[in-house]
Amino acid sequence: ILGGYEAKPHLRPYMASLQLDGQHVCGGFLIAEQWVLSAAHCTEEMDGRVFQVLLGAHSLREPEPHKRLYRVRAQIPHPGSNIHNNKDDLLLLQLEEKAELNAHVRVLPWQREDRDVAADTVCEVAGWGTISHSGRRPDKLYQVERPVISRDVCNHRTRHDGTITEKMMCTDSRKKDTCKGDSGGPLVCSGVAEGVVTAGSRVCGNYKKPAIYTRIAPYAAWIDGVMAS
Ligand SMILES: NCc1cccc(NC(=O)c2cccc3[nH]c(C(N)=O)cc23)c1
Numbered sequence: 001i002l003g004g005y006e007a008k009p010h011l012r013p014y015m016a017s018l019q020l021d022g023q024h025v026c027g028g029f030l031i032a033e034q035w036v037l038s039a040a041h042c043t044e045e046m047d048g049r050v051f052q053v054l055l056g057a058h059s060l061r062e063p064e065p066h067k068r069l070y071r072v073r074a075q076i077p078h079p080g081s082n083i084h085n086n087k088d089d090l091l092l093l094q095l096e097e098k099a100e101l102n103a104h105v106r107v108l109p110w111q112r113e114d115r116d117v118a119a120d121t122v123c124e125v126a127g128w129g130t131i132s133h134s135g136r137r138p139d140k141l142y143q144v145e146r147p148v149i150s151r152d153v154c155n156h157r158t159r160h161d162g163t164i165t166e167k168m169m170c171t172d173s174r175k176k177d178t179c180k181g182d183s184g185g186p187l188v189c190s191g192v193a194e195g196v197v198t199a200g201s202r203v204c205g206n207y208k209k210p211a212i213y214t215r216i217a218p219y220a221a222w223i224d225g226v227m228a229s
Contacts, residue, residue, distance in 0.1 A: 001127050002205040003176030004144030009058035010066075012126050014108035014193075015141060017054040018042055018093070018184060019069070024060055024137070027127040027185030028053065028091075029193060030107045033098040035227055037110070038091045038184030039198055039214070040081035050075060053093060056104040060128055061139050066104035071096040076226050078219070086168065089198040089214045091184065092226050108186060110193040114217040117169060119150040123189035125171070125197060125211075129181030133205065137181065146171035146211065148189070154210050160200070167218045169195050170210040178211045179204035187213045 016028035016036045025045075028038030036053055056066035073094045080088030099105055117123070126143035130136060154170035155162045164170060171187065178185070178197045187195035195213025203209040216223075 001125070001129055001131055001142035001144050001182055002133070002179050004131070004142045007058070007126050007141040007143040010056075010104045012141065012143070013056070013104050013106040015057075015126060015185070017057060017060060017128055018051045019054055020046065020049055020051060024128045024181060025051070026181065026183045027129070027197065028093065029186045030055065030099060030105065031110055031193075031223070032107060032227055033101065034095045036093040036095065037186075037196060037216070037223070038093060039089045039196055040077035040091045041083070041089055041199055042091060042184050043075060043077060044083060051093060053095060055099055056102070058141050059139050066102055068100065068105075070099065078222060085163070086198045086200055086212060086214070087165070088167075090196060090219055092223065108188070108193050109191070111217045112220045116151070117148045117189050117194050119148055119153070121148045121189055122146070123148060123171065123187050123194065125178055125182065125185060125187050127178065127182035127185040127197070129183070130179045130204070135180065144176045146176060149210055158208060159210055160212065164212065167215050168198075169213050169215050171213070172207065173205060173210045174207035175205055177205045
C-alpha cells in the first residue's frame with residue numbers, strides 16, 4: 001500500500017496473508033469459514049508449492065494471540081484466468097479445516113448485486129504489500145482510502161486504453177495506491193467487498209495507471225458453485 005497508514009489492529013479481521021515458506025506473497029480475505037478469495041496471478045511463482053494462509057494477524061512476524069497459519073486443501077483459480085491478461089483474476093482457497101472465527105477472524109460480506117459502484121465513492125483497501133517505491137515491505141497491515149473512477153475514465157487512451165471490462169473496476173492511483181503484495185486483497189466499499197486487487201500494469205502510485213480490481217458480483221455463481229462442490 002503506497003501513501004497509506006498502519007491499519008488499526010484487527011479492525012479488518014477478514015484479511016488473509018497468503019504465504020510461501022513463511023513469506024507474505026499476496027493478500028486475500030475470508031469469504032466463508034473454510035474459504036479465502038484472492039487473485040489467480042498470485043499462483044504464478046509457486047513452482048508446485050502450496051500457500052499457507054495466515055489469519056487473525058496484524059503483524060506478520062510478532063506473536064499475536066489469535067494469529068494462526070492454516071494449510072490449504074485446494075487452490076482453485078478461475079478457469080478463465082491466465083498469465084497474459086487480468087481477466088477472471090480470481091483464486092479460491094479451501095482451508096484444510098474451518099477457520100476458528102473470533103473477534104480477530106471474521107468473514108467479510110461480498111457484493112452479489114452486479115451493479116457498478118458509483119464513481120467518486122470512497123472505498124478502502126488494505127494489505128501487507130510494499131509501502132514505498134523502493135519496495136519496502138511492512139511487518140504490519142497498512143490501509144488506504146481510494147475513490148472509485150468510472151470505467152470510461154479508466155479506459156481512456158492515456159490510462160488503461162480500453163482494457164477494463166465490465167467485470168473490472170478502478171480506483172484513482174495518484175500517490176495513494178495498491179502495490180506489489182497487495183494483489184488478492186479486497187476493495188471494501190461501505191463494509192462490503194466489491195473487488196479483488198489485481199496487479200494489472202504492475203505500476204504503483206502513478207495517476208496514469210489507475211488501480212484495477214476484479215469485480216466480485218459477476219462471479220457469484222462461480223464462487224457459490226466451487227464452495228458447494
Ligand atoms: N497499483 C496496481 C498494483 C496492484 C497490485 C500489485 C501491483 N504491482 C505488482 O505486483 C508489481 C510491481 C512491481 C514489480 C512487480 N513484480 C511482480 C512480480 N509478480 O514479479 C509484481 C510486481 C500493482
